[in-house]
Amino acid sequence: MIRPAARVSYLAAAAVLLTLASASASDAFNEGDEAPVATKSPTKSRLLPIPPLPAGPPPSGALPKGLADVAIAVRDLPIGARMKAVTDPLLGVPYKLDGLGEGDGWDPDPLARYDAFDCIGFVEEALALAMAGDPVHAADVRNRLRYGAGPIDYAHRRHFMELQWIPGNVADGFVVDTTAKYGATMHMEREITPDTWKRWHKRSAFHLTDDELPNGTMKLDVLPLATALTAVAALPDGAIVLTVRKDVGTPVWISHTGFVVHDAEGHVMQRNASRRAGMSVIDEDLATYVHHLQTYTKWPSAGIAILEPVDPWPRRSALSSTPSKGTQ
Numbered sequence: 001m002i003r004p005a006a007r008v009s010y011l012a013a014a015a016v017l018l019t020l021a022s023a024s025a026s027d028a029f030n031e032g033d034e035a036p037v038a039t040k041s042p043t044k045s046r047l048l049p050i051p052p053l054p055a056g057p058p059p060s061g062a063l064p065k066g067l068a069d070v071a072i073a074v075r076d077l078p079i080g081a082r083m084k085a086v087t088d089p090l091l092g093v094p095y096k097l098d099g100l101g102e103g104d105g106w107d108p109d110p111l112a113r114y115d116a117f118d119c120i121g122f123v124e125e126a127l128a129l130a131m132a133g134d135p136v137h138a139a140d141v142r143n144r145l146r147y148g149a150g151p152i153d154y155a156h157r158r159h160f161m162e163l164q165w166i167p168g169n170v171a172d173g174f175v176v177d178t179t180a181k182y183g184a185t186m187h188m189e190r191e192i193t194p195d196t197w198k199r200w201h202k203r204s205a206f207h208l209t210d211d212e213l214p215n216g217t218m219k220l221d222v223l224p225l226a227t228a229l230t231a232v233a234a235l236p237d238g239a240i241v242l243t244v245r246k247d248v249g250t251p252v253w254i255s256h257t258g259f260v261v262h263d264a265e266g267h268v269m270q271r272n273a274s275r276r277a278g279m280s281v282i283d284e285d286l287a288t289y290v291h292h293l294q295t296y297t298k299w300p301s302a303g304i305a306i307l308e309p310v311d312p313w314p315r316r317s318a319l320s321s322t323p324s325k326g327t328q
Helices: 010-014 024-028 065-073 079-090 119-131 135-147 161-171 194-199 225-234 286-293 315-319
Strands: 020-023 042-045 175-177 186-192 216-222 240-245 254-262 268-274 280-285 301-309
Touching: 065 079, 065 119, 065 135, 079 119, 079 254, 079 301, 119 135, 119 254, 119 268, 119 301, 161 175, 161 216, 161 254, 186 194, 186 301, 216 301, 225 286, 225 301, 268 286, 280 286, 286 301
Parallel strands: none
Antiparallel strands: 020 042, 175 301, 186 216, 240 254, 240 301, 254 268, 268 280
Protein backbone atom coordinates (compact mmCIF):
# COMPACT_ATOMS: atom_id res chain seq x y z
CA MET A 1 0.00 0.00 0.00
CA ILE A 2 1.27 3.47 -0.84
CA ARG A 3 1.21 5.74 2.18
CA PRO A 4 1.29 9.55 2.24
CA ALA A 5 4.61 11.32 2.73
CA ALA A 6 5.54 12.14 6.29
CA ARG A 7 7.94 14.58 7.88
CA VAL A 8 9.93 12.42 10.27
CA SER A 9 11.79 13.56 13.37
CA TYR A 10 15.01 11.61 13.83
CA LEU A 11 15.13 12.59 17.48
CA ALA A 12 11.88 10.74 18.03
CA ALA A 13 13.00 7.82 15.90
CA ALA A 14 16.22 7.40 17.83
CA ALA A 15 14.27 6.52 20.95
CA VAL A 16 12.90 3.36 19.36
CA LEU A 17 16.07 1.89 17.82
CA LEU A 18 16.41 -1.77 18.82
CA THR A 19 19.07 -4.46 18.53
CA LEU A 20 17.46 -6.81 16.03
CA ALA A 21 18.35 -9.13 13.21
CA SER A 22 19.09 -7.51 9.86
CA ALA A 23 20.76 -8.56 6.62
CA SER A 24 24.02 -8.15 4.72
CA ALA A 25 27.12 -6.17 5.52
CA SER A 26 25.26 -3.21 7.01
CA ASP A 27 26.31 -4.37 10.47
CA ALA A 28 29.38 -2.19 9.88
CA PHE A 29 27.10 0.85 10.05
CA ASN A 30 25.89 0.70 13.64
CA GLU A 31 24.12 4.05 13.93
CA GLY A 32 21.19 3.44 11.63
CA ASP A 33 22.58 3.87 8.11
CA GLU A 34 23.47 1.45 5.36
CA ALA A 35 26.64 -0.25 4.15
CA PRO A 36 27.67 -1.60 0.75
CA VAL A 37 25.62 -4.74 0.25
CA ALA A 38 27.45 -8.03 -0.10
CA THR A 39 25.42 -10.99 1.15
CA LYS A 40 21.92 -11.98 2.19
CA SER A 41 23.01 -13.61 5.44
CA PRO A 42 21.54 -12.37 8.75
CA THR A 43 23.72 -10.49 11.20
CA LYS A 44 23.34 -8.26 14.23
CA SER A 45 22.29 -4.62 13.88
CA ARG A 46 20.91 -1.78 15.97
CA LEU A 47 18.44 -0.84 13.25
CA LEU A 48 14.70 -1.16 13.19
CA PRO A 49 13.44 -4.56 12.03
CA ILE A 50 12.84 -4.86 8.31
CA PRO A 51 9.21 -5.91 7.78
CA PRO A 52 8.74 -9.03 5.64
CA LEU A 53 7.63 -8.68 2.04
CA PRO A 54 4.99 -10.99 0.56
CA ALA A 55 6.05 -14.62 0.09
CA GLY A 56 7.22 -15.83 -3.29
CA PRO A 57 9.86 -14.70 -5.77
CA PRO A 58 10.48 -10.95 -6.18
CA PRO A 59 8.87 -9.24 -9.16
CA SER A 60 10.71 -9.16 -12.47
CA GLY A 61 11.05 -5.40 -12.44
CA ALA A 62 8.63 -4.34 -15.17
CA LEU A 63 8.03 -0.59 -14.92
CA PRO A 64 4.48 0.07 -13.67
CA LYS A 65 2.43 1.85 -16.32
CA GLY A 66 1.35 4.62 -13.96
CA LEU A 67 4.97 5.41 -13.16
CA ALA A 68 5.90 5.39 -16.84
CA ASP A 69 3.05 7.82 -17.55
CA VAL A 70 4.38 10.21 -14.90
CA ALA A 71 7.91 10.04 -16.34
CA ILE A 72 6.59 10.91 -19.79
CA ALA A 73 4.42 13.75 -18.48
CA VAL A 74 7.29 15.50 -16.67
CA ARG A 75 10.20 14.88 -19.04
CA ASP A 76 10.46 18.56 -20.01
CA LEU A 77 10.80 19.77 -16.41
CA PRO A 78 14.20 20.49 -14.79
CA ILE A 79 16.03 17.39 -13.58
CA GLY A 80 15.31 17.99 -9.87
CA ALA A 81 11.60 18.44 -10.53
CA ARG A 82 11.61 15.24 -12.59
CA MET A 83 13.29 13.27 -9.80
CA LYS A 84 10.65 14.48 -7.37
CA ALA A 85 7.72 13.80 -9.70
CA VAL A 86 8.77 10.28 -10.73
CA THR A 87 9.26 9.26 -7.10
CA ASP A 88 6.08 10.83 -5.69
CA PRO A 89 4.20 7.57 -6.49
CA LEU A 90 6.89 5.59 -4.63
CA LEU A 91 6.42 7.28 -1.25
CA GLY A 92 5.49 4.61 1.26
CA VAL A 93 6.99 1.71 -0.70
CA PRO A 94 8.62 -0.65 1.84
CA TYR A 95 12.31 -0.70 2.64
CA LYS A 96 14.29 -3.82 1.70
CA LEU A 97 18.05 -4.05 2.10
CA ASP A 98 19.84 -5.57 -0.89
CA GLY A 99 16.74 -6.19 -2.99
CA LEU A 100 18.55 -5.92 -6.33
CA GLY A 101 21.01 -8.21 -8.05
CA GLU A 102 21.89 -9.51 -11.47
CA GLY A 103 19.10 -12.07 -11.83
CA ASP A 104 21.57 -14.96 -11.52
CA GLY A 105 25.01 -15.80 -10.17
CA TRP A 106 26.04 -14.65 -6.68
CA ASP A 107 23.07 -12.30 -6.40
CA PRO A 108 19.99 -13.65 -8.21
CA ASP A 109 17.67 -10.83 -7.16
CA PRO A 110 16.18 -8.90 -10.11
CA LEU A 111 17.92 -5.98 -11.81
CA ALA A 112 14.93 -3.76 -11.04
CA ARG A 113 11.89 -3.87 -8.78
CA TYR A 114 9.24 -1.42 -7.60
CA ASP A 115 7.83 -3.17 -4.54
CA ALA A 116 10.79 -2.30 -2.27
CA PHE A 117 13.99 -0.23 -2.21
CA ASP A 118 17.14 0.37 -0.22
CA CYS A 119 18.81 3.78 -0.20
CA ILE A 120 21.14 3.51 -3.19
CA GLY A 121 18.67 1.51 -5.28
CA PHE A 122 16.07 4.23 -4.73
CA VAL A 123 18.44 7.03 -5.77
CA GLU A 124 19.50 5.07 -8.86
CA GLU A 125 15.86 4.53 -9.85
CA ALA A 126 15.08 8.24 -9.41
CA LEU A 127 18.02 9.15 -11.63
CA ALA A 128 17.18 6.50 -14.22
CA LEU A 129 13.54 7.55 -14.60
CA ALA A 130 14.42 11.25 -14.62
CA MET A 131 17.34 11.00 -17.07
CA ALA A 132 16.01 8.47 -19.56
CA GLY A 133 14.01 10.94 -21.66
CA ASP A 134 11.61 8.10 -22.42
CA PRO A 135 11.01 5.58 -19.60
CA VAL A 136 11.63 2.73 -22.03
CA HIS A 137 15.31 3.65 -21.70
CA ALA A 138 15.32 3.80 -17.88
CA ALA A 139 16.88 0.34 -17.59
CA ASP A 140 19.79 1.44 -19.79
CA VAL A 141 20.49 4.42 -17.51
CA ARG A 142 20.10 2.32 -14.35
CA ASN A 143 22.49 -0.31 -15.63
CA ARG A 144 25.03 2.34 -16.61
CA LEU A 145 24.85 3.87 -13.13
CA ARG A 146 25.42 0.50 -11.45
CA TYR A 147 27.86 -1.18 -13.86
CA GLY A 148 29.40 1.51 -16.04
CA ALA A 149 30.18 0.25 -19.52
CA GLY A 150 31.19 -3.17 -18.21
CA PRO A 151 29.26 -6.43 -18.22
CA ILE A 152 26.19 -6.64 -16.00
CA ASP A 153 27.49 -9.06 -13.40
CA TYR A 154 28.36 -9.09 -9.72
CA ALA A 155 32.07 -8.52 -10.28
CA HIS A 156 31.46 -5.35 -12.32
CA ARG A 157 28.83 -3.82 -10.03
CA ARG A 158 29.84 -0.54 -8.43
CA HIS A 159 29.68 -1.92 -4.89
CA PHE A 160 31.72 0.82 -3.22
CA MET A 161 30.52 4.41 -3.36
CA GLU A 162 33.87 6.09 -2.71
CA LEU A 163 36.04 4.00 -5.04
CA GLN A 164 33.53 3.03 -7.76
CA TRP A 165 30.07 4.60 -7.81
CA ILE A 166 31.01 8.26 -7.34
CA PRO A 167 34.16 8.46 -9.52
CA GLY A 168 32.55 6.27 -12.18
CA ASN A 169 29.36 8.28 -12.46
CA VAL A 170 31.20 11.61 -12.34
CA ALA A 171 33.40 10.39 -15.20
CA ASP A 172 30.35 9.14 -17.12
CA GLY A 173 28.69 12.54 -16.84
CA PHE A 174 25.71 11.58 -14.68
CA VAL A 175 26.60 13.64 -11.59
CA VAL A 176 28.97 16.37 -10.45
CA ASP A 177 30.38 16.89 -6.96
CA THR A 178 29.17 20.33 -5.83
CA THR A 179 29.95 20.01 -2.11
CA ALA A 180 32.38 22.94 -2.08
CA LYS A 181 29.68 25.21 -3.55
CA TYR A 182 27.82 25.17 -0.22
CA GLY A 183 30.55 26.01 2.29
CA ALA A 184 34.05 25.34 3.54
CA THR A 185 34.86 21.66 3.18
CA MET A 186 37.05 19.16 4.95
CA HIS A 187 39.09 16.96 2.61
CA MET A 188 39.21 13.23 3.30
CA GLU A 189 41.72 10.99 1.56
CA ARG A 190 43.00 7.46 2.05
CA GLU A 191 45.04 5.09 -0.10
CA ILE A 192 43.32 1.71 -0.42
CA THR A 193 45.64 -1.26 -0.98
CA PRO A 194 45.27 -5.04 -0.86
CA ASP A 195 46.37 -4.85 2.77
CA THR A 196 43.45 -2.52 3.52
CA TRP A 197 41.02 -5.14 2.27
CA LYS A 198 42.74 -7.94 4.18
CA ARG A 199 42.41 -5.99 7.43
CA TRP A 200 38.74 -5.06 6.89
CA HIS A 201 36.46 -7.32 8.93
CA LYS A 202 33.77 -7.26 6.21
CA ARG A 203 36.07 -8.40 3.40
CA SER A 204 34.79 -11.99 3.41
CA ALA A 205 31.20 -10.81 2.87
CA PHE A 206 31.95 -9.78 -0.73
CA HIS A 207 32.07 -12.48 -3.38
CA LEU A 208 34.99 -10.84 -5.16
CA THR A 209 38.50 -12.08 -5.76
CA ASP A 210 41.38 -9.98 -4.46
CA ASP A 211 42.01 -8.80 -8.02
CA GLU A 212 38.38 -7.70 -8.39
CA LEU A 213 38.44 -5.43 -5.34
CA PRO A 214 39.10 -1.77 -6.17
CA ASN A 215 42.36 -0.19 -5.02
CA GLY A 216 43.61 3.37 -5.30
CA THR A 217 43.00 6.74 -3.71
CA MET A 218 39.69 7.22 -1.93
CA LYS A 219 38.98 10.96 -1.59
CA LEU A 220 36.02 13.15 -0.83
CA ASP A 221 35.31 16.76 0.14
CA VAL A 222 32.85 16.91 3.02
CA LEU A 223 30.76 19.64 4.66
CA PRO A 224 31.25 19.30 8.43
CA LEU A 225 27.96 18.97 10.28
CA ALA A 226 27.89 22.57 11.54
CA THR A 227 28.50 23.86 8.01
CA ALA A 228 25.98 21.41 6.59
CA LEU A 229 23.25 22.82 8.82
CA THR A 230 23.73 26.28 7.33
CA ALA A 231 23.91 24.87 3.79
CA VAL A 232 20.64 22.93 3.88
CA ALA A 233 18.47 25.88 2.83
CA ALA A 234 20.50 26.39 -0.36
CA LEU A 235 20.29 22.82 -1.67
CA PRO A 236 18.21 22.40 -4.85
CA ASP A 237 15.71 19.68 -5.69
CA GLY A 238 17.54 16.59 -6.88
CA ALA A 239 20.77 17.24 -4.96
CA ILE A 240 22.05 13.87 -3.74
CA VAL A 241 22.98 13.90 -0.05
CA LEU A 242 25.70 11.47 1.07
CA THR A 243 26.09 10.68 4.76
CA VAL A 244 29.83 10.48 5.47
CA ARG A 245 31.38 8.86 8.54
CA LYS A 246 34.80 9.57 10.03
CA ASP A 247 37.77 7.71 8.59
CA VAL A 248 38.53 4.66 10.73
CA GLY A 249 40.90 2.98 8.30
CA THR A 250 38.34 0.99 6.29
CA PRO A 251 37.49 1.26 2.57
CA VAL A 252 34.06 2.73 3.39
CA TRP A 253 33.02 6.21 4.54
CA ILE A 254 29.51 6.65 3.11
CA SER A 255 26.68 4.94 4.94
CA HIS A 256 23.47 6.41 3.48
CA THR A 257 22.08 8.50 0.64
CA GLY A 258 18.91 10.27 -0.44
CA PHE A 259 18.08 13.39 -2.42
CA VAL A 260 16.57 16.81 -1.79
CA VAL A 261 12.95 17.75 -2.45
CA HIS A 262 10.98 20.77 -1.25
CA ASP A 263 7.54 20.15 0.23
CA ALA A 264 4.44 22.27 -0.38
CA GLU A 265 5.46 24.69 2.39
CA GLY A 266 8.98 25.08 1.00
CA HIS A 267 10.72 22.96 3.64
CA VAL A 268 13.93 21.26 2.51
CA MET A 269 13.35 17.52 2.80
CA GLN A 270 15.43 14.43 2.19
CA ARG A 271 13.59 11.81 0.16
CA ASN A 272 15.10 8.41 0.87
CA ALA A 273 14.47 4.75 1.44
CA SER A 274 14.92 4.68 5.20
CA ARG A 275 15.41 1.85 7.67
CA ARG A 276 15.73 4.19 10.64
CA ALA A 277 12.26 5.73 10.61
CA GLY A 278 9.26 4.69 8.58
CA MET A 279 10.88 1.56 7.12
CA SER A 280 9.89 2.81 3.70
CA VAL A 281 10.45 5.57 1.18
CA ILE A 282 9.84 8.79 3.10
CA ASP A 283 10.35 12.54 3.08
CA GLU A 284 12.01 13.88 6.21
CA ASP A 285 13.25 17.28 7.30
CA LEU A 286 16.87 17.47 6.16
CA ALA A 287 18.02 19.84 8.92
CA THR A 288 16.58 17.46 11.51
CA TYR A 289 18.43 14.60 9.88
CA VAL A 290 21.73 16.50 9.99
CA HIS A 291 21.12 17.27 13.68
CA HIS A 292 20.56 13.54 14.18
CA LEU A 293 23.94 12.75 12.66
CA GLN A 294 25.53 14.59 15.59
CA THR A 295 24.26 11.84 17.93
CA TYR A 296 26.33 9.08 16.33
CA THR A 297 28.98 7.86 18.75
CA LYS A 298 30.29 4.40 17.83
CA TRP A 299 31.09 5.55 14.31
CA PRO A 300 30.80 9.36 14.34
CA SER A 301 29.66 11.33 11.32
CA ALA A 302 32.17 13.49 9.50
CA GLY A 303 29.43 15.42 7.66
CA ILE A 304 27.70 15.26 4.31
CA ALA A 305 28.76 15.48 0.67
CA ILE A 306 26.62 16.69 -2.22
CA LEU A 307 26.33 15.39 -5.77
CA GLU A 308 24.05 17.01 -8.33
CA PRO A 309 22.63 15.28 -11.41
CA VAL A 310 23.77 16.63 -14.77
CA ASP A 311 21.00 17.85 -17.06
CA PRO A 312 20.90 17.50 -19.97
CA TRP A 313 22.89 14.30 -20.16
CA PRO A 314 23.97 13.02 -23.63
CA ARG A 315 21.87 9.89 -23.30
CA ARG A 316 22.09 8.28 -26.70
CA SER A 317 25.85 8.61 -27.30
CA ALA A 318 26.82 7.41 -23.83
CA LEU A 319 24.35 4.54 -23.83
CA SER A 320 25.39 3.22 -27.22
CA SER A 321 27.92 0.87 -25.58
CA THR A 322 25.71 -0.12 -22.65
CA PRO A 323 24.94 -3.86 -22.46
CA SER A 324 21.33 -4.66 -23.24
CA LYS A 325 20.64 -7.13 -20.40
CA GLY A 326 17.67 -6.16 -18.26
CA THR A 327 15.85 -3.77 -20.58
CA GLN A 328 12.55 -4.20 -18.84
